[in-house]
Amino acid sequence: MNSTPANLESSLSVPSVQELAFQRPEKVPARYIRDQDGDGIIATYPSHPSLRVPFIDMAKLVNADTQQKEELRKLHLACKDWGVFQLVNHGLSNSSLKNMGNQVKRFFELPLQEKKRWAQRLGTLEGYGQAFVTSEDQKLDWNDMIFLKCLPIQNRKLDLWPQNPPEFRETLERYSEEIREVTMSVVKFITMSLGIQDKEISESFREGLYDIRMNCYPPCPEPERVLGIAPHADNSGITLLLDCADFPGLQFLKDKKWVNVEPIEGAIVVNIGQIIEVMSNGIYKAPEHRAVVNKLKERFSIVTFCYPNPHMDIGPADKLTGEGKVAVFKKLTHAEYFRKFFNRDLDESFIDSLRV
Ligand SMILES: O=C(O)CCC(=O)C(=O)O
Ligand SMILES: [Fe+2]
DSSP, X not given: OOOOOSSTTSOOOOOOHHHHHHTOOSSOOGGGOOSSTTOOTTTTSOXXXXXXXXXXXXXXXXXTTTTHHHHHHHHHHIIIIISEEEEESOSOOHXXXXXXXXXHHHHHHXXXXXHGGGBOXXXXXXXXXXXXXXXXXXXXXXXXXXXXXXXXXXXXXXXXXXOSSTTHHHHHHHHHHHHHHHHHHHHHHHHHHTTOOOHHHHHTTTTOEEEEEEEEEOOXXXXXXXOSEEEEOOOSSEEEEEEOOSSOOEEEEETTEEEEOOOOTTOEEEEEOHHHHHHTTTSSOOOOEEEOOOSSOOEEEEEEEEEOOTTSOBSXXXXXSBTTBOOOBOOBOHHHHHHHHHTOOTTSOHHHHTBO
């Protein structure tokens, strides 16, 4: 084990969950068990069997003549009441999504030693490994991942970008460019659904940061006792998630119940992150979500965290404050926002620390 990292921007190295699962243990090691020691993290909320995450049709949003108004109203309600929606007709082809999914699957199928060629280095989060493991007694997620900064191009650390499978790099390059196009459209429509059509906000995602986390959730002998990812909200502007499974794993908290996201071929799951929560002055919320795991099947997801241009301050949009409307969040520079995020107390609410 390594020494304690300085803050959350780095992670202690922990064993591969895939390797653990290969050994077909009957029981899960104590470090992954969440339903003991008063953790209570699993049992806190029941699941909700009948609710469905809303759908948004990008083709209708684009159609300014007839269907846009109604779809913008749906988008507004989705962002306000859920903070998440399934996006269809977003312009990314099924083959592009499938290619990306296949590359990630093939990467995780490689022997451990091969994957470790692109392992996280001490003091950084990028590369193959785990995120946010800061102490030896912290509960662990049933998850292996590879995390890579993809855009702007100058932020890429290519030495951490797998060269096996051979088409991995170029597939990820293309995917990140395509995701940026979708993100810029989605953010434009989000500002329209807020009634502010703020070009500064939507344009800031052109020169934005795009970090991609590829998750592998191996099968687990005791799935109801572990979590793939513990409950959290994303610190992004928005997050675009490609679910590569044909069974649910991702869950969002709605009215104090966990709602499954049913994977839909060709759809992208979009959720609001804490930066858009701040910019919308709290009208839209970054929802709590988590991943659960399956007893028999492995699941993969590809998650793009999209951030505005780092030159842009993170605060409520001007058009949503003033004239009797008070700002409920502080305005921070990008650097201040991330400094706060990476030095936050894991027991306290990050979004609350941003309030006025
Ligand atoms: O893989 C999933 O379903 C959830 C991943 C997630 O929430 C994250 O990486 O932030
Ligand atoms: Fe997340």
